[in-house]
Amino acid sequence: MTYTAPDIAWAPLVPMMVVLVAGAVGVLIEAFMRNVAMRRMVQLQLSVVALVLSLFAIVWQWVAMDGDGVVVLRNMIYLDRQALAWQFLLVVFAIGGV
Numbered sequence: 001m002t003y004t005a006p007d008i009a010w011a012p013l014v015p016m017m018v019v020l021v022a023g024a025v026g027v028l029i030e031a032f033m034r035n036v037a038m039r040r041m042v043q044l045q046l047s048v049v050a051l052v053l054s055l056f057a058i059v060w061q062w063v064a065m066d067g068d069g070v071v072v073l074r075n076m077i078y079l080d081r082q083a084l085a086w087q088f089l090l091v092v093f094a095i096g097g098v
Contacts, residue, residue: 009072012061012079015054015087022050047098055091058084 010017026043033039062084069080 006074009070012070012072012077015057015061015091018050018054018057022046044098048095051091051095051098055088055095058088058091062088 026046029039029042029046033042061079062081065081065084069078069083071078
């Protein structure tokens with residue numbers, strides 16, 4: 001029995017990874033920052049920066065996309081223009097909610 005490592009296209013996952021890393025950093029900030037007012041301000045800034053970076057990554061992928069799309073993680077995720085449009089809308093509404 002042999003194990004073959006999966007072929008992962010990391011570039012299409014950048015918008016999701018930015019938000020996930022910001023969430024992990026936010027948990028660390030929540031755990032270690034004592035001043036409540038400062039913690040809320042840092043959390044707000046971190047959220048906005050992460051969402052804006054994710055938005056730029058989505059727009060960059062939309063502009064750079066040619067063809068039908070990209071298969072990521074052995075047919076588990078398929079990234080095409082419609083998926084990018086949904087991601088764009090979710091991030092825009094998330095920025096509005098912050």
